[in-house]
Amino acid sequence: RAVMSVYRPLVCLLRQATAARVWRTVTTWSPVAAAFNARVHRRLDLFHQNADFIKVAHPDPSYREAAERTCINIGTMVERLNTNVDLCKSLKDLLENEEIFSKLDPETRRVAELFMFDFEISGIHLDKKKRKEAVNLNVKLLDLSNQFLMSCHMPNRIEKRALPEHIHQHFTKDGNYIQIGGLNADAPDDLVREVAYKVFLYPNENVMHILEELLSCRDKLARLVGYESYAHRALKGTMAKSPGRLYSSEIDFEMMREMKTKLNPRNPGLITWHVVFYLCRFNIEPSLYSPYFSLGACMEGLNGLFTQLYGVSLLAEQPSVGEVWSEDVRKLAVVHETEGLLGYIYCDFFYRPDKPHQDCHFTIRGGRQLEDGQYQLPIVVLMLNLPHPTQSAPTLLSPGMMENLFHEMGHAMHSMLGRTRYQHVTGTRCVTDFAEVPSILMEYFATDYRVISQFARHYQTGQPLPQSMVARLCESKKVCGAADTQLQVFYAIMDQVYHGKPQNRSTTDIMIDMQKKYYGLPYVTNTVRVFHLNQIMLEFFLPIFFNFQNRETGERYRREMLAHGGGKEPMLMVEGMLQKRPSIEDFVNALVSDLDPDFEIFIMDSEG
Incomplete structure (x- = not known):
């Protein structure tokens, strides 16, 4: 009904x-x-x-x-x-x-x-x-x-007899088949990661046909309405304006090769399915941090951060009968210390069967000025896939889960703090490359020692996260960051090439060629990378912005950027915040500075 x-x-x-x-x-x-x-x-x-x-x-x-x-x-x-x-x-x-x-x-x-x-x-x-x-x-x-x-998230199957029996336990069994729905990137066994990579990414003829038809249809539409390519059409309304030049780097892959040789000297070559595993070895052990990141502690951390920056508090409310779609959905009122109620956030945080696996933000009702002078309050939903609490412990988040929570709350607060006249440009309704700015900024907060130190407490003892662990967590985000950046650049190039001038070859052949040119690892035969095709560019200028945790800066950020939604040209908002128009050199220098860690501590720990 x-x-x-x-x-x-x-x-x-x-x-x-x-x-x-x-x-x-x-x-x-x-x-x-x-x-x-x-x-x-x-x-x-x-x-x-x-x-x-x-x-x-x-x-x-x-x-x-x-x-x-x-x-x-x-x-x-x-x-x-x-x-x-x-x-x-x-x-x-x-x-x-x-x-x-x-x-x-x-x-x-x-x-x-x-x-x-x-x-x-x-x-x-x-x-x-x-x-x-x-x-x-x-x-x-x-x-x-x-x-x-829908097709991108479907698992692949392979007959049991095709795989060594000792690795069956790592995958889901389906009769005479093994079902593989992910990359098993954290598995310590090289063979498990190799099988998962090759089977999960094995080309699906139906998906590839849909992709080819999708790209062809986009190209036809772009040319019909007068654009050189779909990439030109898609970028026209963004800060990038038109397809541009991209870059790559190879330093991090050499570091991973060194670690691979130390951990597995008989097979020192670095292959794609090794990257996430060895990246994790450089980083921290999530299980050591989770007891300090209970969901309640993280939400309290967000509440404190929003109060410091914007004078805003998150207040839990009891939903009415029939108001929510699942009994574990929580309702938060977002209240400003002087302006009063700003809007509502529904928190659908826990795993359910058939729930989307990807964390996401939905606008249920956008804010706008009403004809009687009042303001229509925004309503949004945040969807995550966190584990349910147990009888012995609350929901405990890994550092990655905590970072995702902060990311999605960035989108939510963009919606709450926007005060546009028209619903058409409310909150996150802005150009794609600007829409991620508030959420990725929140990721910086999630790995800033000043923020983490305020809320990370052990759920049993109440003891704060030791400073050495805080420092290691914050620094770990920089380790191999250039490799991740290069992967994103590779995806961006792929996106532009796919949506550029038509080529007389398959999407797989194009991908193989682009991977050779722009990615530091070799292509694996009979695999394809499937990724979202709607976002072509994300600007890396967030480190320029903030000496944060300052109310004056937070208010200026709200006034110059968040309040306008899509109602103001994005670059004008950036200029208002920075008091200057940033150049490409500013973007690159900020990114390089942000990816400049001291690797010695991570290499020594990995050897131990």
């Missing part, structure tokens, strides 16, 4: 005229502002946000399926609206009327320009036949993207 309450109004909405209707009521809005807060846009937005969440989060498969159908219908209608000539003409007339446009506030101008940008990249300038073709391609892309993302 919950899903159908979304689906039925949508069907009615689809039958309405596509022209947006403005509320005819007593309002504090100007006619232009009211147009951007039109009822159709708000209702579509609300339906889509809820359906997008339900299709992945609801425990009942029938609800998920109904929500997925809703998302497809909404996507189809949005693409039709994006090629509606009458709507575009009205907006264009407004933008070209200098007398009216000059009187608009900066955020309203930005939203108007973003709507026009949506029209342009959707092919509004094409003739009727080609506009229809563009709509059909966009609808097809919605379906292909969904198929691809």
